[in-house]
Each structure stands twice: as structure tokens, then as C-alpha cells.
Amino acid sequence: MASASEMLQPEELQSIANLQLMARQAVEGAISGQHRSPHKGFSVEFAQHREYVQGDEVRRVDWKVFAKTDRYYVREYEEETNLRATLLVDASGSMGYAGEGAAFTKCQYALRLAACIAHIILQQRDSVGLITFDTEVRGFIPPRSSTRHLRILYDRMTKTVPGGETDLSKVFHEIVPRIQKRGMVFILSDCYTDVRGLLSSLAHFRHASHEVVLFHIMDRDEVEFPFQQWTKFENLERLSEFRMVDPASFRVSYLENVERFREELKRGCQRHRIDLVPIFTDEPLTGTLARFLKQRQATG
Numbered sequence: 467m468a469s470a471s472e473m474l475q476p477e478e479l480q481s482i483a484n485l486q487l488m489a490r491q492a493v494e495g496a497i498s499g500q501h502r503s504p505h506k507g508f509s510v511e512f513a514q515h516r517e518y519v520q521g522d523e524v525r526r527v528d529w530k531v532f533a534k535t536d537r538y539y540v541r542e543y544e545e546e547t548n549l550r551a552t553l554l555v556d557a558s559g560s561m562g563y564a565g566e567g568a569a570f571t572k573c574q575y576a577l578r579l580a581a582c583i584a585h586i587i588l589q590q591r592d593s594v595g596l597i598t599f600d601t602e603v604r605g606f607i608p609p610r611s612s613t614r615h616l617r618i619l620y621d622r623m624t625k626t627v628p629g630g631e632t633d634l635s636k637v638f639h640e641i642v643p644r645i646q647k648r649g650m651v652f653i654l655s656d657c658y659t660d661v662r663g664l665l666s667s668l669a670h671f672r673h674a675s676h677e678v679v680l681f682h683i684m685d686r687d688e689v690e691f692p693f694q695q696w697t698k699f700e701n702l703e704r705l706s707e708f709r710m711v712d713p714a715s716f717r718v719s720y721l722e723n724v725e726r727f728r729e730e731l732k733r734g735c736q737r738h739r740i741d742l743v744p745i746f747t748d749e750p751l752t753g754t755l756a757r758f759l760k761q762r763q764a765t766g
Contacts, residue, residue, distance in 0.1 A: 473581040473620050481752040485586050485759050489549050489650055490677060515539040549592035550609045550649035553580045554641065555623075558600040558632035560658050565687040568747055572683050573628040575747040576654035579681060581623055582755055583652055588616050596622055597644075599637050600630035606644065635663035639670055648675040657682050657731060665734035672738050679741040682731065686746055689724055691717055
């Protein structure tokens with residue numbers, strides 16, 4: 467299984483060691499932790515069996531296992547944490563873009579950001595899961611809070627590569643029923659789709675009582691359009707499609723469309739009470755995340 471060093475540098479892990487993520491709204495889980503819960507009482511989930519040792523409570527012995535093995539085993543439980551978070555990482559073809567000189571593609575940056583968030587959540591003993599997608603769900607790891615779970619997440623992240631088309635609104639509507647308990651949903655995507663459809667699917671998460679944070683990940687090229695010479699533009703979601711273009715002929719209209727797209731997304735997220743975090747792949751990963759979390763605490 468993958469280790470932290472395969473996703474994050476030691477200095478990055480050190481810089482997020484003291485960061486904390488708090489839920490703003492009520493989340494499913496126990497009431498003994500730091501997040502508000504809509505329920506009363508205490509909730510636990512089964513973790514594993516282990517052999518009985520002197521001093522264990524007899525009521526924790528699993529008698530069904532004893533009947534099969536003639537040996538005493540006790541059931542160990544993992545406290546079901548207050549915060550259940552799910553990371554949704556866009557692995558469609560457009561996320562494979564990296565401008566000239568860029569250290570990471572948008573997908574690589576998104577996965578590293580997801581790794582940081584997962585690390586923060588698990589070090590505060592909350593639970594986190596991962597969904598990767600393009601036209602459909604490509605990988606689904608339900609939320610857990612064990613130390614081993616982080617390596618499972620890292621392993622999936624290291625194996626995720628961008629490819630294929632996507633329809634964000636369609637796949638998000640399909641994902642909502644799969645997240646069965648209310649919690650936090652982190653979406654990491656370039657958001658390239660029809661904005662109205664996207665906002666409708668984001669509203670679906672909100673109607674299911676999830677708190678939503680959308681990290682809108684873009685390369686600087688996509689908002690500055692620095693191209694000067696005739697350039698070959700490829701469709702990263704349909705690799706056989708490309709065009710040779712004189713950038714000067716449509717630079718103005720392109721930049722206007724991008725600004726309109728970003729503004730419509732911003733207004734829609736405000737309307738649905740969704741945290742929108744614009745982020746560029748040339749920004750320091752942990753510094754950007756730290757600023758977001760501190761601002762979130764200040765306004766929470």
C-alpha cells in the first residue's frame with residue numbers, strides 16, 4: 467500500500483500538522499466529539515475481532531465465533547466519529563492538463579490536495595472516504611477513521627490517472643444516494659460542464675443535508691490564455707479531436723466566456739450556501755489550504 471511520502475513531502479505533512487477542520491452544520495455521528503450532531507446517544511461501528519485476554523469484559527465475547535472456533539474472541543468497535551467527510555476527485559480527461567513549466571497536472575494537484583485534507587481529518591479522529599469519477603464512479607472507498615485507512619486512500623490516489631469524458635451534473639446526481647449519512651462533501655474539479663446543470667447537482671447534495679466545499683482547480687493558462695503563436699489545442703477528453711488555432715483571433719471572446727463562467731459559478735455557490743475555493747495549480751498547496759481553513763474558522 468502507498469505511504470504518505472508517495473503523495474506528500476515531509477515539509478508539507480509538517481505544515482498541516484496543526485490544522486483543524488470543523489463542520490459548520492450538524493453531522494451524523496456521536497455527540498462526544500468536537501462537531502455538532504443531530505442525534506442523541508452514542509454510536510459505534512464494528513472494527514475487528516481479537517483474542518480474549520484476562521480482564522476483557524465477558525459481554526464483549528463473540529459467542530458465535532466461539533461456537534465455530536472453540537476459542538474466545540472479543541469484538542472491538544471503532545467510535546463512529548462526528549464528522550464523516552467524502553472527497554470527490556474529478557479524474558476526467560480535462561484534469562490532465564498542465565501548462566508549460568507546471569509541476570503538476572490539475573488531477574495530480576487535486577489528488578495531493580485531497581491527501582492533505584484526508585490527513586487532517588484522520589489525525590483529528592474523524593472519518594473520510596474517497597470517490598474518483600469521470601463519466602461514472604471509478605473508485606469508491608467509504609469513510610473510515612482508522613490509521614490504516616489513510617494508506618488505503620493514498621493507494622487509490624496513486625493509481626488514479628485522468629481519462630475519459632465527464633458530465634458532472636449526471637455523475638453527482640448518481641453519487642448523492644451513495645453517501646448515506648449527512649456530512650461534508652469536498653469536490654475537487656475544474657468544473658468544466660454546463661454551469662446550470664452543475665449547480666443543480668450541487669443543490670442535490672445540499673438537499674441531502676450535506677455541507678459542500680468546492681475546490682475549483684484551474685491552470686493559469688486557462689484564465690490568462692498566454693498563447694501567442696499558432697497553437698494545437700487538443701480535446702483531452704476525446705484525444706482524436708484537435709484544432710490548429712491562431713490565439714489572437716479569439717482571445718477576447720475566450721477570456722470573456724471564462725470570466726462569465728467563473729462569475730456564474732460563484733453566484734450559484736453563494737445562492738446554495740456552498741463554499742467555493744478557487745485555486746490554481748501553481749499555488750503552494752498547504753499554504754492555500756491553511757488560509758482556507760483559518761478563514762473558515764474565523765467566519766464559522
